[in-house]
Amino acid sequence: MSDDIHVRALRKVFRQKGSGVPVVAIDRLDFTVRRGEVVAIVGKTGCGKSTFFNILIGLEKPTEGAIEIDGRTPYGDFDHFRGRIGIVFQQDRLLPWRSLLDNVTLGLEVIGLPPAEQRSRAERWLHRLGLDGFLRAYPGELSGGMRQRAALARAFAVNPSILLADEAFGHLDEVTARQIRGQFFEMVRSEGKTAILVTHQLEEAIDTADRLLVFGRPARLLADVGVTAWPPAEVPALRTRVQDVIETNQPDPAIAAKEPS
Amino acid sequence: MTEPSAARHSEAVEAVEVARTGRWPKETIVSLAAFFVLWHLASMMLPPFVAPSWARIGQSLADILARPEFIAVTVARVAAALLVSFVLGMTLAMAMYRWNAVERYLMPFVKLLMAVPVLCWILFAVLWFRNREVRIAFILVVVCAPIFVIDLLDGMHGVSKDLRDMVRALRPSARQFFAKLILPATVPAILTSWKVNLSLAIRVVTMAELVGATSGIGYALLMANETFSVAEVFAWTVVLVVILMLANIAVTRLERRLLVWRE
Ligand SMILES: Nc1ncnc2c1ncn2[C@@H]1O[C@H](COP(=O)(O)OP(=O)(O)OP(=O)(O)O)[C@@H](O)[C@H]1O
Ligand SMILES: [Mg+2]
Numbered sequence: 001m002s003d004d005i006h007v008r009a010l011r012k013v014f015r016q017k018g019s020g021v022p023v024v025a026i027d028r029l030d031f032t033v034r035r036g037e038v039v040a041i042v043g044k045t046g047c048g049k050s051t052f053f054n055i056l057i058g059l060e061k062p063t064e065g066a067i068e069i070d071g072r073t074p075y076g077d078f079d080h081f082r083g084r085i086g087i088v089f090q091q092d093r094l095l096p097w098r099s100l101l102d103n104v105t106l107g108l109e110v111i112g113l114p115p116a117e118q119r120s121r122a123e124r125w126l127h128r129l130g131l132d133g134f135l136r137a138y139p140g141e142l143s144g145g146m147r148q149r150a151a152l153a154r155a156f157a158v159n160p161s162i163l164l165a166d167e168a169f170g171h172l173d174e175v176t177a178r179q180i181r182g183q184f185f186e187m188v189r190s191e192g193k194t195a196i197l198v199t200h201q202l203e204e205a206i207d208t209a210d211r212l213l214v215f216g217r218p219a220r221l222l223a224d225v226g227v228t229a230w231p232p233a234e235v236p237a238l239r240t241r242v243q244d245v246i247e248t249n250q251p252d253p254a255i256a257a258k259e260p261s
Numbered sequence: 262m263t264e265p266s267a268a269r270h271s272e273a274v275e276a277v278e279v280a281r282t283g284r285w286p287k288e289t290i291v292s293l294a295a296f297f298v299l300w301h302l303a304s305m306m307l308p309p310f311v312a313p314s315w316a317r318i319g320q321s322l323a324d325i326l327a328r329p330e331f332i333a334v335t336v337a338r339v340a341a342a343l344l345v346s347f348v349l350g351m352t353l354a355m356a357m358y359r360w361n362a363v364e365r366y367l368m369p370f371v372k373l374l375m376a377v378p379v380l381c382w383i384l385f386a387v388l389w390f391r392n393r394e395v396r397i398a399f400i401l402v403v404v405c406a407p408i409f410v411i412d413l414l415d416g417m418h419g420v421s422k423d424l425r426d427m428v429r430a431l432r433p434s435a436r437q438f439f440a441k442l443i444l445p446a447t448v449p450a451i452l453t454s455w456k457v458n459l460s461l462a463i464r465v466v467t468m469a470e471l472v473g474a475t476s477g478i479g480y481a482l483l484m485a486n487e488t489f490s491v492a493e494v495f496a497w498t499v500v501l502v503v504i505l506m507l508a509n510i511a512v513t514r515l516e517r518r519l520l521v522w523r524e
Contacts, residue, residue, distance in 0.1 A: 057430045082432040093427040097445050097522045106441065110433045138522040158431075 002070065003161050003194065005033040005056070009065035012051050025051040026219040028065070035161070038188060038195045040205035043215030044246060049198040052219060053166050056196075057087050069162075083111040086155035088168040088184070092147040094139040100126060100150045101135040107158040125153035129183060145176040152180065156187055163188055165197040181208070202239055202246075214245050222251045313492035321496035325481075332500060335470065335478040338394075339462045342401035346458065349402065350409025357410070358417045358443065359435075375407045379465055383472055393474050400469040405458045412457070416450025417443050449523075452516045459508045463501060 012026040025048040033039050041049055054060040056067055058075045066073055074081045086107075094103045104122035113121070126135060129149040139147050148168065155163060165184060169177040185208050188195040199205050205212055206227055214223040222245050230238050245252045285293075297315075304314040325332070353371075357364035382403050386396040420443055428442045470479020478497055485493035 054426075058432065059426055059429060078432055085430075087430055089423070089427060091423060093423050095424065095442070095445070097448070097520075106428075107431045109441065110431045110437055140522060 003035045004069070005162065005194070005196075006068045007031050007033075007065075008068065010052070010055070010062050010067060011064040012048065012055065012060065013063045024218040026055075026062075027216070028220050029215075031213065031221055031224060033194060033196060035194055036192055037211060038185070038209050039197070039211045039213060040209035041196060041198045041213045041215060042200070042202055042205050042242070042246065043219065044217045044249075045200075047215045047217035048219030049215060050166055052215075053087065053164050053196075053198065056162075056164065057085055083107070083158045084160050085162045085164065086158055086160035087164040087166065088148075088151055088155045090167040090171060092139070092144075092151040094147055094150055094154075096139055099136045099138055100131060100142070100153075103139065103150055104153045104157050107154055111158060121157050122153070125157045126150065128187070129153050145172055145180060148172060148180055149183070152184060152187070156191070159191075161194060163193045163195045165195070167198055167200065170200060202242060206235060206239060206242075212242065214242055216249045216251075222246075222249070310489050310491055313495065317492040318495050318499075321490070321493040322499060325493075325496055325500060331477055331481050332504070334476045335466055336504065338397055338470075338477065339401065339459075339466050342398050342466075343405060343455075343458055343462055345398070346402050346405035347409055347455070349406045350413055350454075353406075353410045354413035354417060355439070357414050364414070371407045371410050374403060375411070379404060379468060383469060386469070387472055396472065397466065397469045397474065397477075401462055401465060404465050405462055408458055408461070409454050412450055412454035413447060416447035416454075419450070420446040448519055449516075452512060452519070456509060456512050459512065460505055463505045463508070467501065 007029050010026055010029040012024075014023045014025055015021070016023060027048075029052065041052070043049055051060065055062055056074055058078065058081060061075045067075075069081075069084075072080055074085060094100075095106065098106070101119070101122050104126060105118040108118040108121060123135065126132065129152060131146060131149055131153070134142060134146065139150070142150075151168075168184070169181045172180065181204065184197075185195075187193075197205075197209070210226070210228050212223070212225040212227050213221060214225070216222045223242065225238070225242065227238075241252060300312065301315060303312040309317065353367065357367060379400070382400050386399050390396045390399060424442060424446070428438060433441065466477070467479035467482060470477040471483050474480045478501060482494060482497050485497065
């Protein structure tokens with residue numbers, strides 16, 4: 001099992017509920033994310049980033065093309081991917097009637113871990129995220145930052161090999177966002193996870209990811225940048241060029257050419 | 262019984278207010294005291310068969326409480342009918358939630374049932390059933406079950422897409438999805454529908470008992486009416502109101518325990 005994510009000629013067209021007018025959310029995507037890579041996706045609002053994630057976690061099916069992991073599709077093979085792909089959403093989406101501890105055990109209940117292990121694993125992750133004192137607290141009693149940390153704990157506790165984060169830190173204040181983002185990447189790298197995150201913060205993406213995928217609107221790959229191949233001195237230039245690519249919605253083959261060999 | 266759910270609910274809310282705060286609001290005490298005094302004045306001026314004195318009413322209450330069988334019978338009828346209605350309502354709501362087609366075909370019928378006035382159900386019950394208990398149970402269930410169906414289904418559909426997507430991304434079985442998300446998310450709606458139906462059932466059961474029952478509060482009211490005993494009618498009314506309030510207090514207590522996370 002390689003756990004590489006192969007995206008092949010992916011296309012997604014929605015039909016608007018009322019009028020039936022088709023909306024192209026994903027035009028065409030082709031790329032592979034290798035195991036252990038940390039990838040950031042940037043693009044204009046509404047360019048289909050969340051739709052891509054929804055297909056990857058199995059909530060939507062593509063109109064054409066496929067996403068394959070180990071020769072299976074996450075939207076086709078419901079049971080196979082249980083516990084393998086974790087996601088942190090923009091809002092924490094904690095269940096308000098469950099304590100933090102019970103929110104983190106939710107995913108462990110679904111994969112059928114014995115209760116004692118559910119508990120100890122959940123406690124371990126909440127501890128790692130600095131939430132020891134709040135195991136029995138309800139989400140409504142906590143700050144946005146603490147809730148988002150609990151959401152991270154929930155995602156990591158099931159020990160998925162692939163982690164997705166969809167604007168997971170965008171709604172928090174800058175200091176908190178930086179802190180939690182830092183924890184996210186520390187955990188991703190120390191556990192050797194594959195991570196894909198969507199962000200509006202280009203700077204954040206370049207600072208933290210190994211690789212940058214620039215989506216056009218509707219989603220197609222405008223640039224695929226191996227960030228680590230760029231020497232630090234040239235990073236500001238890179239940022240400007242990526243900005244241009246996003247603005248003009250035109251591919252820039254020159255950036256792509258600078259991919260690591 | 263075609264009022265919208267909000268109006269039905271508001272009646273239950275007042276008694277619940279008492280239970281929530283643990284004491285009567287000042288305005289309630291003032292208005293009840295005013296009523297008490299006015300009635301007292303009226304009883305001094307009007308003949309006793311129009312406005313009996315508090316002393317007479319108190320005597321009737323004492324008589325009633327000395328033989329509480331009728332109260333017990335009525336309470337048992339309401340409890341049994343509500344339990345059956347709830348199980349039926351929950352089962353139907355779950356089926357409707359699970360299978361769209363069930364909702365599409367069954368919902369118009371449920372709404373039709375809700376549009377029928379209680380009086381018509383009472384007449385139908387007399388025409389269709391001979392057994393008195395069956396008549397009463399039929400009337401209560403046919404009135405209460407549709408409300409359970411609609412309120413519970415509403416609660417289930419009200420679970421946010423965000424939460425449904427979050428749980429679905431964990432890839433639970435259909436059973437887990439229902440048990441871990443839909444059911445707990447529906448608890449507030451379940452409690453509200455119980456409050457609504459308690460007050461409704463207690464009002465309807467007395468009407469149902471008027472028709473051919475030989476026991477229960479409705480029957481006692483009928484007897485009191487035939488003997489022109491206003492004091493007794495009044496006393497029974499007090500008993501009914503108190504039963505409803507106690508029931509509401511019980512549900513509110515339960516609500517407070519189940520919904521601590523909301524505070
Ligand atoms: N369920 C749906 N039905 C119809 N259209 C949809 C649906 N989901 C998304 N779309 C449309 O698909 C397009 C892409 O939406 P998506 O949410 O994937 O964008 P995004 O890149 O995540 O945007 P943002 O940065 O604002 O989060 C939008 O035009 C959106 O209106
Ligand atoms: Mg989005």
